[in-house]
Amino acid sequence: MRTAVTEMFDIEFPILAFTHCRDVAAEVSRAGGLGVLGVVGHTEEDLETDLAWIQEQVGDRPFGVDLVVPARYEGVEQGGLDVEQAHSLIPDEHRQFLDELLERYDVPPLPPDDSSPRDWGPAAPLSGRRAGRQLEIALAYQPALVANALGPPPPEMITQSHAAGAxxxxxxxxxxxxxRHVAAGVxxxxxxxxxxxGHTGEVGSMVLIPEVVDAVAPVPVLGAGGIGRGRQMAAAMALGAQGAWCGSVWLTTEEAETHPAVKQKFLAAGSSDTERSRTITGKPARMLRSAWTEEWNRTDTPDPLPMPLQIMLTGEPRRRIDRVAHHPGSGAEKLTNYFVGQIVGAMNQSLPTRQVVYNLVEEFIEAVEGLQSQLDDG
Incomplete structure (x- = not known):
């Protein structure tokens, strides 16, 4: 396959895989695509460890990193809040709501010796201040691509990435x-x-992709949203995309680090079992519908807080939930969920990551050949 994107990165298939799992990222790159590691939840130490491992696993093959620097968030004027400032802005009403919620669902507190609490470091998550340090670390491992998931990348992200050859x-x-992204130098x-x-807007892919292609040509466009099969990839490229950006489809692979209880929910879910919700990060993000989203949707519950306050509010409660969610029928199992797109309805079998890549390519070829045969018959 040859597109502007395969030539840009010297890859075999124009499949870019967004994932928080280093094993999935490495497998996609080794299979001929380009794995992109989402690093928003990484500590500095974990980020260095994972990128060094990926670099070793993929050899000369390219990989990427995905950062999150929103255009708008609490404390944006000063480049982001520190952790102490952010915690001080969380209302007691919200803390009380979650305390009562976990008590009703019989979710136990974290044990004193629990080693899972997230160390955000001095800077609050999902802010320019935190992402700046992550970018410095990432560029030391020579990624071929740096992506920003929310809003236009800051000028320094573009300048530093280009200087490093990414x-x-x-x-x-x-x-x-x-x-706006193209004007900024993307x-x-x-x-x-x-x-x-995850974080997504309100325009469907069938409408959005050709609009964006026409708006930014000749800058290459990747189609994303609802792409988990080769026919969907072919549709995106027929609309003018130069490849596919896939995220959800990797969550049920054998290598994925998805919580086992959540993975089972994904495998059983239909395409209508998701919703856009602000209840994890503070910005609308598509996730699996569960008791968690239902409780936040009640009319007597507080509204989610802005980013990054919401993710700091919900961090420990979600760790408590995930710690015991493997017990079938438990309150924690009912509450647990994660980000996933509507393609979840087709994610009904756990396969090796490499096989998912090959299935995408094979079905893409079949779809294109099928359309070509229709033209030939005419």
Missing amino acids: RVAALAGRAAHAE DIIVAQGYEAG
């Missing part, structure tokens, strides 16, 4: 967003439709 991508949910646009998992 291309820069940015996700866009509207054509106007894509135009090399690739990821047109992410409403169907996507």
Whole structure:
């Protein structure tokens, strides 16, 4: 396969895989695509460990990193809050709501010797201050791509990435967003439709992709949102995309680090079992519907807080939930969920990551050949 994206990265298939799992990222790169490691939840030490491991596993093959620097968040004027400042802005009402919620669902507190509490470091998560340090670390491992998942990448991200020889991508949910990204100096646009998992906009992929392609040509565009099979990849490329950016489809692979209880929910879920919710990060993000989202949707519950306060509020409660969610029928099992797109309805079998890549390519070829035969018959 030859597109502007395969030539840009010297890869065999125009499949870019967003994942928080280093094993999945490495497997996609080794299979001929480009694995992109989402690092928003990494500590500095974990980030160095994972990138060194990926670099060793993929050899000369390229890989990427995905950061999150929102255009708007609490404390944006000063480049982000420190952790102490952020905690002081969380209302007692929200803490009390979660305390009562976990008590009703019989979710035990973390044990005193628990080693899982997240060390955010001095800077609050999902802020420019934190991402800046992550970028410095990432560039030392020579990624081929640096992506920003929310809003236009800051000028320093683009400048530093280009100086290190990395291309820069940015996700866009509207054509106007894509135009701003290109004006800022971005090399690739990821047109992410409403169907996507995680932070996503309100325009469906079928409409969004050609709008973005027309708006930013000749800058290459990757289609994202609802792409987990080869036919969907072919559709995105027929709309003008130069490849696919896939995220959700890797969550049920054999290598994925998805919580076992959540993975089982994904495997059993249908395409209508997700919703866009602010209940984890503070910005609309598509996730699996569960008792967690239902409780936050009640009319007598507080509204989610802005980013990054919401993710700091929910961090420990979600760790408590995930710690015991493997017990079938438990309150924690009912509450646990994760980000996933509407493609979850087709994610009904756990396969090796490499096999998912090959299945995408094979079905893509079949779809293209099928369309070609229709033209030939005419």
